[in-house]
Amino acid sequence: xxxxxxxxxxxxxxxxxxxxxxxxxxxxxxxxxxxxxxxxxxxxxxxxxxxxxxxxxxxxxxxxxxxxxxxxxxxxxxxxxxxxxxxxxxxxxxxxxxxxxxxxxxxxxxxxxxxxxxxxxxxxxxxxxxxxxxxxxxxxxxxxxxxxxxxxxxxxxxxxxxxxxxxxxxxxxxxxxxxxxxxxxxx
Numbered sequence: 001x002x003x004x005x006x007x008x009x010x011x012x013x014x015x016x017x018x019x020x021x022x023x024x025x026x027x028x029x030x031x032x033x034x035x036x037x038x039x040x041x042x043x044x045x046x047x048x049x050x051x052x053x054x055x056x057x058x059x060x061x062x063x064x065x066x067x068x069x070x071x072x073x074x075x076x077x078x079x080x081x082x083x084x085x086x087x088x089x090x091x092x093x094x095x096x097x098x099x100x101x102x103x104x105x106x107x108x109x110x111x112x113x114x115x116x117x118x119x120x121x122x123x124x125x126x127x128x129x130x131x132x133x134x135x136x137x138x139x140x141x142x143x144x145x146x147x148x149x150x151x152x153x154x155x156x157x158x159x160x161x162x163x164x165x166x167x168x169x170x171x172x173x174x175x176x177x178x179x180x181x182x183x184x185x186x187x
Contacts, residue, residue, distance in 0.1 A: 057090065060153065060161045064185060065095040068153070071184030072165060073098050076177045083167035083177060086111035087153075088119055090160050092143065100167070107167035114174070115164030116143050118150030122159040125150035126175050149174030151182050 060068075065087040072085040077100065084099040084107035094112055114125050121128055126148035132138055139146050145164075148171020153161035163181045165174040 058155045058158075058160045059089055060087070060095060060185075062095060065161065068161075068163060068181040068185050069096050069098045072163060072177050072181030073100050075180035076100060076165065076168065079168075079173070079177070081168040081173060081177070083165050083174065084108050084111040085177070085181065086115045086164045087181070088112065088115040088162045088164070090119060092116040092119060092162075095161070103167045110145060110147070110166035111149070111164040113143060113145035113164065114147065114150030114166060114178075115162035116150075117145055117162070118152045118164065118178075119159045119162030120144065122152050122154065124148075124152070124175055124179075125164075126171060129171075147171045147174075149178060151175060151178035153182050153185060 069085045069087050073083065076083040076085075082100050082102035082104070084097065084103045086097045086108075087095045089095055092115075094115075097108065097112065099108055117125050117128060125146060128138070128150075129146050129148065132146055138144070149166055149168075150162055150164040152159045153163060163178040165178045165181075168174045168177065
């Protein structure tokens, strides 16, 4: 019976370094090839855009969302209010959030939820508060907040984003600032 050979620490370190380098090289090659689709693949995607099973949508750019958020924050600051502004896309994903100087800690999450609620129902959240009288369980939907302060951003009547504001003494004021952000997008 042959005794197993012991490998020195130096040999183990060198072997591990070589294996890591080979693995990194392979990963880099895979990543490089994955980021550049073949020409025939790009052509196939272009050819399918007329497919009746595909739908085109409109989205705000980060630049547009940032301008809207800043216009909203500016409107609140002119009124002497300390608020947080959130802009979400059509799917409710946060694009940008600006927390104004001195805004309360609860305002961050509230602004995001108001924006999500406005885009989800394509209506200002002050209108949605009224709907709670007929359907009180609406408030139980996760991620929503039925308080004034959210406004949808629309293109041809369809919601593409939502702006939510939280931190002013009333939801009506929050919503006034959110509408200033929506108006900034049409300039």
